[in-house]
Amino acid sequence: MSSEPSVDDRLLDAAEGGIPSALADLGRLVRIPGIAWPAFDQEQLQLSAREIARLAEETGVFDEVRILTAAIPGTDEHGQPAILATRRARNGRPTVMLYAHHDVQPPGDDALWETPPFEPTVRDGRLYGRGAADDKAGVMAHIASLRALREVAGDDLDLGIVLFIEGEEEFGSRSFGQFLADNADAMRSDVIVVADSGNWDSETPAVTVSLRGNATFHLTVRTLEHASHSGMYGGAVPDAMLATIKLLSTLWDENGAVAVEGLAARDAETPEYTEATLRDEAGLPDGVSPIGEGTILSRIWNKPSITVTGIDFTSVAAASNTLSPEVTVVVSARVAPGQDAKEAFAAIEAHLRANAPFGAQLTFANVDLGNGFLVDTSGWAVAEARDAMRDGYGKDPVDLGVGGSIPFIADLVRQFPGAQILVTGVEDPHSRAHSPNESLHLETFRNAVRAETLLLGRINARTV
Numbered sequence: 001m002s003s004e005p006s007v008d009d010r011l012l013d014a015a016e017g018g019i020p021s022a023l024a025d026l027g028r029l030v031r032i033p034g035i036a037w038p039a040f041d042q043e044q045l046q047l048s049a050r051e052i053a054r055l056a057e058e059t060g061v062f063d064e065v066r067i068l069t070a071a072i073p074g075t076d077e078h079g080q081p082a083i084l085a086t087r088r089a090r091n092g093r094p095t096v097m098l099y100a101h102h103d104v105q106p107p108g109d110d111a112l113w114e115t116p117p118f119e120p121t122v123r124d125g126r127l128y129g130r131g132a133a134d135d136k137a138g139v140m141a142h143i144a145s146l147r148a149l150r151e152v153a154g155d156d157l158d159l160g161i162v163l164f165i166e167g168e169e170e171f172g173s174r175s176f177g178q179f180l181a182d183n184a185d186a187m188r189s190d191v192i193v194v195a196d197s198g199n200w201d202s203e204t205p206a207v208t209v210s211l212r213g214n215a216t217f218h219l220t221v222r223t224l225e226h227a228s229h230s231g232m233y234g235g236a237v238p239d240a241m242l243a244t245i246k247l248l249s250t251l252w253d254e255n256g257a258v259a260v261e262g263l264a265a266r267d268a269e270t271p272e273y274t275e276a277t278l279r280d281e282a283g284l285p286d287g288v289s290p291i292g293e294g295t296i297l298s299r300i301w302n303k304p305s306i307t308v309t310g311i312d313f314t315s316v317a318a319a320s321n322t323l324s325p326e327v328t329v330v331v332s333a334r335v336a337p338g339q340d341a342k343e344a345f346a347a348i349e350a351h352l353r354a355n356a357p358f359g360a361q362l363t364f365a366n367v368d369l370g371n372g373f374l375v376d377t378s379g380w381a382v383a384e385a386r387d388a389m390r391d392g393y394g395k396d397p398v399d400l401g402v403g404g405s406i407p408f409i410a411d412l413v414r415q416f417p418g419a420q421i422l423v424t425g426v427e428d429p430h431s432r433a434h435s436p437n438e439s440l441h442l443e444t445f446r447n448a449v450r451a452e453t454l455l456l457g458r459i460n461a462r463t464v
Contacts, residue, residue, distance in 0.1 A: 007152065007461075008391065008454060014148035015453040019446050022144035023127070025055060026440075027120040029102070029136045030129040036080045036103040036171035045167055048102045049081035052139060052165050056085040059146045061161060063087050070179035079175025080167035086186050089160025092463040096456065097162040097189035097419070098146075099412075100138030100196060101169035104131035105434045112436035126430075126439040133440040134433035137426040138195035139165055141445065145452040152457065159460040162187050166408075169196070172368055173408045180415040189419050190464060191381045192412055193452070197402055197425035202441040205389035205451060206400035207382060208423035210268070210301060213335035213372035214405040215345040216309075219352065220363040221247060224325035231321060239323035241313065243360040248329070250355040251306050251348075256291025262347030263304040264339040270297035271398065281429040301401030304344065305334045334403060337372035341407075345369055370407020373421075381420035384458055385451075389424075392451025424448070 005013070033040070034048035049067045056065045065085040069078040080103060089095045107117035107130050115121040117130040142163060150157060164187060168174060180187065197208040221244045228237060253259040273296050278284060292299035299305075310330035314320070335344040349364060356362055375382070377399070389397040402423075409421060426448045432438050 010152045011453045011457040014151045015450045018144050022140050026140040030120040033118045036168040052083050055143050061146050070175040072174045082167050083165040085163040087161040090158040093158040094190040094464050095160030097192040098142040099164050099194045101135045101166040103167050103170050128439045133427045133431040135196050137440045141448050144449045148453040149456045176408045177411045192419045193422045197423045198427035200398040202428040202444050204395050205393045205397040209375040209399045210337045210401040211373045213341040214370045215333040215341050216368045218366040220328040222326040222361040228323045230323050238358040240327040244327045246357045257293050258304045260351045264336050266302040266336045270295050273297045300403040307332045341369040341371050371410045373409045379420040385422050388455035389451045393447040
């Protein structure tokens, strides 16, 4: 005599059955080049928002689905379109907010892509395309889990659900705080699942427990009133590029570790992670050595880093024998978890001003700051997430630190101080988010949907 399948088994079956349609929908989303930068076609971002709103409505879960924007504080502008879908809790059940974002990074140089960035392509068990991993896979993991949950729970679905799909995360989440304030009552939740992080590898899930903060700014170095002939004055007059090179070189020591007084490091143990793994995952060629000091993961998770990510200067094709009057660079610093980003930026600014060579004039602009985050792992939601990942992936999850930043989490904590924050994701170390040939590991996506479906189904059985 056979027994009835358990609720967990039914949830897993429903999740499995929905994977093909979820991947088909993901492919359609990848084809929409929704980029929040003003230089790109903003109608595509509107199209992306409308498509996700349609997908949310078709789950049959929500009482209301809206596409909304919020004002950008200090400007006359509004932010990009976000989807806010809500379902009120019933019979004393908790409310869960599911976050992801539908905007994507610009594709960069199309010549560096093996297949077109907005043409989803499957090869070797991965789906390639801009946004396939970051973060349209997060969007579809939520949608697919909700479909499966609805299929199994039916009229017994009492869980409160807030689906919040942002439209400008890659552009700085400029209206995020205002959006939360405008919609606080509708968005108030007991648990917040932020599906915008990664896993230990393609098979092993992770709960992200720490994130570095960020301090990004434009630095202009000026040494001349106007350009001058490099032959007539070179050797006596400092050009801006010379001053910039000398100044930027003071930011690091001989090992490539950050050498700025006042930047903190977090003291925390890290799992074993070899140089061979770093070379494989980061694409570090033979003969090029890693930088920094301490364990590799402590350098990535717990210590600051500084990177020059952009420069305005004469191109190689247009180069002439000229002393440049000024150079502008973009400096991106990652701040150790626990240090305030304003404090970190102040330390970097003070360092640069103190080390400006030849009396070079420095101007700082476009400062963008975001604090890091340390997850409180003591709550029931983290325990439920770990159990769901173990059962969904078939492997024990890892507590993961992440070198990247998700600054808006601090806004969530401020607006909803009682909520438990879970930072999850569908990326693996080979996803190449923000880079050419971004991709999603299909088996990781399948397991992520299984795990989230279990998580939601089990929370649906809890009372507040």
